[in-house]
Amino acid sequence: MNLKALGLLILMAAPTFVSAKSANIWSSIPFIRGADLCQYQQAYSQTRSEYMHDMTSMASELMQAGAKGKEALDMLLAFDALYDKNLRLAMQYKYMDVTLENTLKSYLDSYYTSYPVRDRKVRFRHMNDIRSVIRAINNNQRIGNMPADSYELVDYIAYGSYSLAPNCNGNIQVTITLVGSDGFTKNFAGLGKPSVVMSQIASRIFEEFERTKFPTTLNFNGRTITLLGSPNGSVGETFNPNDAARTCRYMGGRLPNSNELEMISAYGDWNGGIGIGRSVWAISSGSEALVYHPGLRNPSPVRRMSEVNTRKFKYYCIK
Template sequence: MPKNVNRWIVFFIGLLIAPAIALAERQHAMQIWPTIPFVRGKDLCQYQEAYSKSKNSQSQTLLSNVIALMREGAQDVYAIGIVQAIDEMENLNRARAASGLGMDVLLEGSFKAALDGYYRDVQPAQRKLSFFNPLQLTQLVRTVRDQKRQGYLDDKMVKELQGIFWGTYSFGPGCTGNVLVTLHLEDKDGETYSFQGQGLPQSVMHALAGQIFEYFQRTKFPSKVTMGKNGLEVLGAPGAAFAHTPDTPSAERVCKQMSGRLPTVEELEYVNALGDWNGGITLRNDIWALRDNLVYAPDLPNPSPVRKTDEVRGQQIHFYCVR
């Protein structure tokens, strides 16, 4: 068969498998149902108010308010009525604020916006979490138009998802307007990841989104990366991303027990360039162990950050292993 024919065959095969490769890359992200059901928990504001003081203490507070009004000239009957009316009005306002729909919609919307904001700012090479809507857009439009939440999900749609978020919220103690929110991610295998935050309704989910982004996007070990034409496996350290050592020979012995070794200068710099969100480890301003009894000191760039261990004596040395 002529060589040019072989080239055309290879070209067309590439065109055919390119979409499949792109789809496989997208499927690395855990696809999550976009609706987050929330269950309302105990009102800690009212609970604290009811039980933080004894009944006798509450009676003393009420009596003090009545006496204060009487000193201002109110008759005793009217003074008691005024105190009771103020107390009832406060309870009514709190009941109105806590009743009705809307809190779950606010928490869901602000969480998804905050999580997407982290992804836009950091832009990791591979997104680990992604919201996926298995419904047709026409169904979504009808649901939103009718002022309803997207809630329908059958077995066929579940097959296209890898997990679901659900959460709880409670009005926080102290009656300062805070809410206590827990968020749980359950995947298809039944494994559950739980996170908790407390703050104002409009901002609490931003902190939760940060926790979740860091947990799922931060490098997990061992991490396999491509360096040039070869693969490199970043092993980390025993039980952690990196560890500390008094000298490089000690670190080399640890790496040997992990069937690995200390990185070269090129490997260390490349893993640093990948960063904490793309399978690597950021050096920051620490001193790192290298092969051949050398260290890498980012704060000592001149003439070179590669130094002998004697030049950084007394300073803490960080290390991780590769293979």
């Protein structure tokens, strides 16, 4: 296969990506209580004979410690009843949905505080007037009703599910589903303590909507640069910068030079740019394909491939 045919094949295989749009989400997130995976795990982790063997062993240990037969039995029954009582209390899930909904929102806001963006994409929006919101809170009710034109007001409706995790140490498994106006869904999951589990999901939602997606366009002092990415629609990897340069030509673009790489990095991963980080990048320098090593600043981070230890380089194409 000649190079021209290979280039055409790569272009045909490369998917088209669109930058993430704004995501206005209905502020009320109903949660469905799922199966108790902890109880399921306990029920099926031991056979009846294994359970009886464990109980017999514990009774024997109590009697060796000085307890009489009836005393040992009473103690075992008391411990078993106490465990069941605590489990029932934990399984009441009282106000768990409120906790999950509000911690998700607060964690997401904290990510926006820690990683500022010029154009925030994810926001939660009430579809009812403020008096209805306050009335629902005062009556201990879920906030808001869905009007018929919901998708004219928001981009996504969210709902979630939660259940006790099978490790039985107080963790819960949580899922969040975003349903778009086109009916397609985005799903996110987390596992952890109720007070922190939503930080995982908030992080994934933030990354889904705020991380740079290709193609995207940046303006440098009146000059427009389009970031094409690589044929798989993301930042690519290569073992040779010359191969990356050839791929970019097939895509109708080129590798960035060192100045462009640094300017694009200044935008950051959340504002339409691509951060350099600690990775070594394939770049262009005139007619040559070189590498940019951020850890080798003296005399310059621009090096030949033979001057650096790594043999795997990241790259993206621009035009």
